[in-house]
Amino acid sequence: MTDAQPQPLKAALWMCGAIVSFVLMAIAGRAVQVELSSFELMFWRSLVGFGIVTALIRWRTGTLATVRTAHWGLHLTRNVFHFLGQNMWFFGLTMIPLAQLVALEFTMPIWVLIMAPLFLGEALTGKKIAIALLGFLGVLIVAQPGVQVLNAGHAAGVLAAIGFAVNLIFTRRIMLHDTVLCVLFWMTASQGMMGLALSLVEGFTWPSAALLPWLGVVAVTGLTAHFSLTTALGLAPAMMVAPMEFARLPIIALVGVALYAEPLDPMVFLGAAVIFAANVWNLRRGKARNQLPARVDAR
Template identity: 35%
Template sequence: MTDTIPSGRALPGSPVVQGLIWMGLSMVAFIAMSVGSREMAGTLSIRQVLFFRALVGLFVILAVGRAVFPEIRRMRAVPLHLARNIVHFTAQYFWTIGIVLLPLASVFALEFTMPIWVTLFAWLLLREKVSRQRILATAGGFLGVLVIVRPGIGMIDPAAGLVLIAAAGYGLSLIMVKRLTGHCSPGAIVVWMILIQLPLGLIAALTDWRPVPMAAVPWMVVAGIGALAAHFCQAQALRRLEASVVIPIDFLRVPMAAVVGFYAYGEAIDLWVFLGGGIIILSNLQAVLAERRGRITGAAEVEPLVRPDPPR
């Protein structure tokens, strides 16, 4: 929604410095959204968490995103918006369960498998070519997942499987967003997300409604604003930095989440998570760098990896 939210004063420094600042803000917002969601889940159901996050998002849209409303009234690609948001809402549900049950660092590390799913769905649904670099990135990502979950070393936590399903859902959702950009502006896509997922969240929440304590209200605001701010800041960073720069920076969310989990929740710092996450991110990075080299040298076309920017 970068076309509907005023950016205010320009940040100081060169575009690179500005991009780094925006990425830092994005990572903080992602962590805030995760902590807010986990804190809400202490007294509310997961379905209520999704509903209240969307409700806060509605107030934010009404405050700063009204310029896109004329486009919304033209009702473009409504069936595709509906399908995309059902998939995305389901992925959010599984991801939030992971946030509640798993260490924060593990959730973010597993979430970085999303480009693997984007590659798969782009091949299946959009008939995009799969380059050798993408195949290697997919194999490396799968290896990283095995390092994190370590099958055969005790019982695999089912919540890890839910996070992987969520990452697949985000990948499919991103493919649908790619199609929607041919019909709608990014701002309209985000507004449709709120308008569709708010009633979905309400219907789901009513099936598992619990009393809402006042102590949960601040966490609603943190999670709701954090969700929108994270993607706004990341979009701003991607306008100033190449994906090959953004991807390794974004991986810093994993150690940031580990630190927050350690101090806020007493979560042990698992080196296997960092090792597996590092394999995943390096695999994705080599595909992006190969695409960049092909673009510079004019070599045979290498399909670009879709940027890891799934809306929450």
């Protein structure tokens, strides 16, 4: 965010676009996995995204020179963890209610806080530990171990948040050297190859004609969600944008009720509120120290 005057109304409109994109991606992701594995889904999503990003680069610059990078290690690490996080997120879509998955995903900034000492050499202070403990209390309220049966979907939701957190840490480091289009080019190229390789190990399945529109929705919304969220963060501080992102939870919960007859569990909302409080505390801490606070999402 620059020193320009914040534009919260424009940021809110862009966040509406991000929320719509994430919701459509969740619906399409469930539809696709009726036939395809999450690895195959990632391959087709990346393939379509690669075509779109490449065409955009050629249209804007007339050359692919912008994709050159001297930081292969950073890109590789970022994309391995992003691939992990995105696969776990798509897998979790099929295992637990949408609201639970999104609530667990919202722990991503807490994981950034915890892992920053490992990857960035930051000190792990008592305040950071307290923020992390508050966030994990929210996770326990959402998952309700001992009250309801935990399954692989809950673990997938947490692993998705961890993958997105490491992805965000390395994205920040890469953006010191490379452009957004460079990051997106190598993301779609490398994750497409990872998805294809793992799909071939499992046994590759060609999608039916009826599935092609859903695959297109997953690919396009993945890019529009990222673009909308990034634009919103350029128009207003993270302290304004973060609460807008949390509006995704009640919306996705209502989608789960309407399309999949999922129950509205008040404990999920209570746990999400605790996670939200931990994230706001983290954002205020970062603002007080003149640090860039963790973004709400890193996909």
